Amino acid sequence: xxxxxxxxxxxxxxxxxxxxxxxxxxxxxxxxxxxxxxxxxxxxxxxxxxxxxxxxxxxxxxxxxxxxxxxxxxxxxxxxxxxxxxxxxxxxxxxxxxxxxxxxxxxxxxxxxxxxxxxxxxxxxxxxxxxxxxxxxxxxxxxxxxxxxxxxxxxxxxxxxxxxxxxxxxxxxxxxxxxxxxxxxxxxxxxxxxxxxxxxxxxxxxxxxxxxxxxxxxxxxxxxxxxxxxxxxxxxxxxxxxxxxxxxxxxxxxxxxxxxxxxxxxxxxxxxxxxxxxxxxxxxxxxxxxxxxxxxxxxxxxxxxxxxxxxxxxxxxxxxxxxxxxxxxxxxxxxxxxxxxxxxxxxxxxxxxxxxxxxxxxxxxxxxxxxxxxxxxxxxxxxxxxxxxxxxxxxxxxxxxxxxxxxxxxxxxxxxxxxxxxxxxxxxxxxxxxxxxxxxxxxx
Numbered sequence: 001x002x003x004x005x006x007x008x009x010x011x012x013x014x015x016x017x018x019x020x021x022x023x024x025x026x027x028x029x030x031x032x033x034x035x036x037x038x039x040x041x042x043x044x045x046x047x048x049x050x051x052x053x054x055x056x057x058x059x060x061x062x063x064x065x066x067x068x069x070x071x072x073x074x075x076x077x078x079x080x081x082x083x084x085x086x087x088x089x090x091x092x093x094x095x096x097x098x099x100x101x102x103x104x105x106x107x108x109x110x111x112x113x114x115x116x117x118x119x120x121x122x123x124x125x126x127x128x129x130x131x132x133x134x135x136x137x138x139x140x141x142x143x144x145x146x147x148x149x150x151x152x153x154x155x156x157x158x159x160x161x162x163x164x165x166x167x168x169x170x171x172x173x174x175x176x177x178x179x180x181x182x183x184x185x186x187x188x189x190x191x192x193x194x195x196x197x198x199x200x201x202x203x204x205x206x207x208x209x210x211x212x213x214x215x216x217x218x219x220x221x222x223x224x225x226x227x228x229x230x231x232x233x234x235x236x237x238x239x240x241x242x243x244x245x246x247x248x249x250x251x252x253x254x255x256x257x258x259x260x261x262x263x264x265x266x267x268x269x270x271x272x273x274x275x276x277x278x279x280x281x282x283x284x285x286x287x288x289x290x291x292x293x294x295x296x297x298x299x300x301x302x303x304x305x306x307x308x309x310x311x312x313x314x315x316x317x318x319x320x321x322x323x324x325x326x327x328x329x330x331x332x333x334x335x336x337x338x339x340x341x342x343x344x345x346x347x348x349x350x351x352x353x354x355x356x357x358x359x360x361x362x363x364x365x366x367x368x369x370x371x372x373x374x375x376x377x378x379x380x381x382x383x384x385x386x387x388x389x390x391x392x393x394x395x396x397x398x399x400x401x402x403x404x405x406x407x408x409x410x411x412x413x414x415x416x417x418x419x420x421x422x423x424x425x426x427x428x429x430x431x432x433x434x435x436x437x438x439x440x441x442x443x444x
Contacts, residue, residue, distance in 0.1 A: 003093040003138060006066040006085060007047075007054030010107050013084035015298045019279035020076060023048040024248050025124075032130040034073055040064035043135040045125040047100070049117050050162065050190075050246075050278040050297050051107050056097065058134040063089060094138065095326045101142040102149040103156065104318055107297075108165065108304050109311045110156035113189065115146050138329075145325045152321060155314040163193035163244075165300050166274040170242050171201055173272060173293065178202035183240035184225075185233065186247040187215040190276060194244045195223050203242070209233045211247070234258060238265040244274045245281040256285040259292045266291075276300075335398040341407050342391055344416040349383045 008018055023031050023046055035044040035055065043058040055066055066087070071078050088096050099105045101118050122139045125131040131139065150156050171177050180203045184191045187210035195206055206225040210216035213229050220227040228236050233253075237243060238261070247253065254273070262271055273294045275282040280296055287294040357379050361367065367375070394410070397403045410416060 002059040002062065002090065003056070003097075003134075004059055004063055004066060004087070004089050005054060005056045005093040005096055006070070006087045007052060008081065008084045008086070009052035009054075009105065010298065010301075011105075012086055013081065015278060015280060015296050017081050017084050018051070018053060021048075021053040021070070021074060021081060022278050023053065024250065026248075028121075028124050029128045031073060032125055032128045035069055036130055038064055038066070038069050043132050044130045045121055045135060045139070047118060047121040049114070050276055052100070052105075054100070056093070056135065058138075091326060091330060094329055095322060097138060097142050098145045098322050098325055099319075101146040102318060102322065103146070104149075104315055104322065107301065108162065109315050111161045112156055113161055113193075115143070116189070119143065141325075141329055145322065148325070149318045149321055153314045153317045155311055155318045157314070161190075161193050162276055162297070162300065163190050163246075164197045165304055166244060166276055166295070167194055167197035167201060169295060169300065170198075170272060170274060174241070176202070177242075179204060180241045181239055182206045183228075183237055183243045184208045184219075185243065185245040185253070185281065186210060186277070187212070187219040188246060190246045191244065192219060192222075194246075194274075194276075195219070195225070198242075198244075199223065207236060207239070209236070234261070238262040238271075240271065241269075242272045242274070244276065246276045247281055249277070249281060250279060252279075252281055252283040254282045254286055256283060256289065259286040259289045263289060263291050335395055338394045338398045338403065338407065341410055341416060342394060345387065345390065345410065345414060348414055348416060349387060353379050353383050 008021060010018070028046060028048070031046055032044060035041060035046065035057065038057075040059050040061050041057045041064055042060040045056045047054045047056070055069065057064060057066060067078065067082075067085070070076075070081075070085075096105070101115055103110050103112070103114050106114050118139075122131060126136070167177075170180075174180060177198060178201075182195075182198050182203050182205075184195055184206060185208075187208060191208070195208075198206065206220075206223060207228050208216045208220045208223070208225050209228040209230050210219070211230045213227065216227040216230075219225070237258075243254075245253070259271075263269075268291050270291045270293065273282050273286065273292065275294060275296045278297060282294050282296070284294070284296075286292050357375060361375070364371075390410070394403075394406065397406050
């Protein structure tokens with residue numbers, strides 16, 4: 001099973017590079033379909049957030065040219081982003097997916113939003129038919145690993161996010177947020193988190209703008225804020241001391257001329273913009289105006305460093321969990337190709353068992369429920385004991401060079417017709433039902 005991943009993130013690429021490669025929610029299904037048309041790509045998923053853009057693929061025959069996909073889809077000169085790319089295959093790709101889902105590769109280690117973002121990307125890819133058995137197996141395991149990291153370590157113990165760090169930065173600049181007027185642009189989860197942090201710091205009043213007005217109204221109602229229609233945003237924005245913007249707009253919604261207009265209306269009283277959108281919502285030219293202070297997602301790095309340092313020990317514990325889970329996942333993958341043979345072997349013996357029980361039952365006449373149960377238990381026990389050693393041998397030899405010969409021998413000896421193990425539930429299981437280990441001597 002071949003996995004391959006390529007991408008950029010906040011560590012390897014500045015925001016001006018990441019925003020060129022960002023894929024909006026609206027365009028994601030089409031991007032996935034184009035990815036599936038790449039020769040050799042069997043399944044795919046695209047994760048696009050403010051801090052990363054990653055393309056994950058399951059390949060059908062070795063590696064594929066994902067760089068070519070990026071060049072064709074975005075229509076950009078590869079020289080503008082090539083040096084910022086990272087690419088992982090097999091073990092390294094699995095490890096990276098596990099680390100991302102567990103928030104160990106985030107700007108703020110342990111922040112909770114990334115897992116939800118990965119799940120949304122996974123759901124979109126599944127709905128588009130781009131994720132099937134192989135990536136389904138990888139991603140569902142990644143979600144379980146992320147849960148394990150949060151359960152067994154304190155890496156996510158304190159509620160820290162990009163939004164809360166942005167608000168923290170605003171507090172440092174203003175000294176106090178008490179009574180500061182705030183405009184939230186975008187009614188997503190990030191905006192809601194920012195709003196709640198602002199309210200806790202005493203900021204008021206707050207007004208919310210979103211392209212879908214109903215969502216702005218819904219968020220404003222939960223916050224005791226005012227909803228503003230997006231088309232009327234520029235007529236209200238100058239009322240705000242602090243503007244936190246996080247939309248999915250493909251181009252900047254605030255240009256230099258807007259900043260000049262706001263300052264004129266405010267009689268040069270300063271405005272503070274925190275732009276946590278990728279692509280950016282605020283044109284960098286606005287930062288050149290006296291009285292306008294613009295911070296984008298990359299500017300939050302310094303504010304983040306203190307949070308990262310405090311979680312370092314827990315992150316190290318989490319990394320150990322990740323390494324163990326990568327090895328466990330790899331071991332599981334190595335046994336997948338023996339699953340069809342095991343399932344066929346079980347089916348063959350179950351068919352024989354049922355036929356023999358039915359034949360004997362006809363001779364014994366009417367049986368009590370207790371006698372029926374005894375016959376079932378006895379026959380199941382015999383089959384389990386017979387199959388225990390062959391199945392154990394198949395699993396033990398799964399990673400060895402002799403496994404192909406062993407599988408062929410089993411098929412010939414027992415006249416098996418292998419069944420494909422396409423179900424993630426079957427493929428992911430460590431113990432193949434219905435055979436149970438009933439041999440006391442086999443346990444250590």
